[in-house]
């Protein structure tokens with residue numbers, strides 16, 4: 221029985237993780253969960269899976285929750301409580317399904333407590349990949365990918381030697397505006413941007429898919445998770461999202477992982493690793509229903525966010541921190557109707573252009589750059 225702490229329990233990944241826990245009661249116990257503000261989503265999870273501890277964003281949410289749940293549950297609030305929660309002795313596995321760089325400190329706390337981590341929270345690896353990787357190596361902690369492309373690569377690499385990898389190929393659906401020209405992107409609406417062709421996900425990542433920043437973040441995520449140089453990470457448009465990613469080896473053998481677009485499959489993979497457990501929450505992959513799979517190169521001119529992410533990743537230092545913070549803030553402004561769709565890439569470009577790169581930022585410097593970048597993006601718009 222694995223005792224699980226689920227961070228971001230009310231989000232898209234969080235709710236699907238609770239489905240997996242509920243479907244496998246003899247393997248998993250939801251020991252604790254954390255969320256921000258959405259009590260309506262949290263309540264049924266609490267009632268069904270009965271965690272011993274719940275952490276919420278602030279005291280206001282805590283007060284509201286106390287009056288709405290019964291039972292012997294300890295409730296805490298705030299980021300410090302989140303950091304403490306992941307270090308509890310009873311915890312076997314931390315699922316980090318938080319959104320954004322707010323996940324950085326709890327990740328470091330979990331690593332230092334030598335907890336295994338199932339990792340969805342890609343912004344944390346983008347903003348401070350060098351720190352997370354160094355700590356994970358130092359404490360001998362596995363970061364088990366939940367992100368579908370990285371779960372695919374992880375499976376392609378099982379039993380393989382890193383020196384035999386020629387390149388990784390991360391597939392991209394193209395997002396909501398895959399077939400639009402640059403001119404056609406002028407004035408697109410939030411409602412249209414939020415219609416992902418293949419996946420049902422949280423709002424921020426759905427917008428990231430539409431700008432192709434999601435793939436950029438995933439390239440940086442792959443660099444840190446699998447320790448591969450950027451020159452060996454390619455992105456390929458594949459509109460069906462059936463092949464989740466591939467690895468080509470030096471002898472030109474290519475391994476690919478396929479599956480239906482159901483995030484509960486990679487979530488369960490991370491939770492049960494190194495074992496596999498029967499999955500029957502959805503029907504399996506039926507390739508005949510697709511008939512043909514499509515592949516296409518994508519251009520940096522059409523998708524400048526991908527270009528900026530590769531550049532920021534290659535330059536390293538504090539550049540990925542700026543990339544991530546500017547993107548998080550710009551996407552929020554877009555979702556609040558304060559900037560238009562193309563304003564997202566412009567905000568990121570402006571921040572990267574102005575930033576004086578720092579070679580090897582420590583945690584305090586990263587947190588400061590993150591906050592300063594966000595403030596500047598907000599001030600400009």
Ligand SMILES: NC(=O)C1=CN([C@@H]2O[C@H](COP(=O)(O)OP(=O)(O)OC[C@H]3O[C@@H](n4cnc5c(N)ncnc54)[C@H](OP(=O)(O)O)[C@@H]3O)[C@@H](O)[C@H]2O)C=CC1
Pocket residue numbers: 227228229230231232233234254255256257258259276277317318319320322340341342343366367368419420421422423424425483
């Ligand atoms: N959704 C998907 O299919 C996929 C997501 N990912 C990655 O997984 C991560 C989560 O994505 P997704 O589930 O879509 O995001 P959501 O926006 O749906 O969920 C985010 C979760 O984080 C919680 N949260 C945010 N801020 C805080 C805070 N300060 N304290 C405590 N909890 C907080 C939210 O709580 P509340 O809402 O209650 O405020 C919510 O539970 C992202 O990094 C994303 O890129 C990766 C692959 C696929």
Ligand SMILES: CC(=O)[C@@H](O)[C@H](O)COP(=O)(O)O
Pocket residue numbers: 367368369391392393394395419425428429430434435483
């Ligand atoms: C489900 C998942 O892992 C998402 O990150 C997904 O990959 C988004 O799709 P695209 O970014 O390829 O549109």
Ligand SMILES: [Mn+2]
Pocket residue numbers: 367368369438
């Ligand atoms: Mn993904």
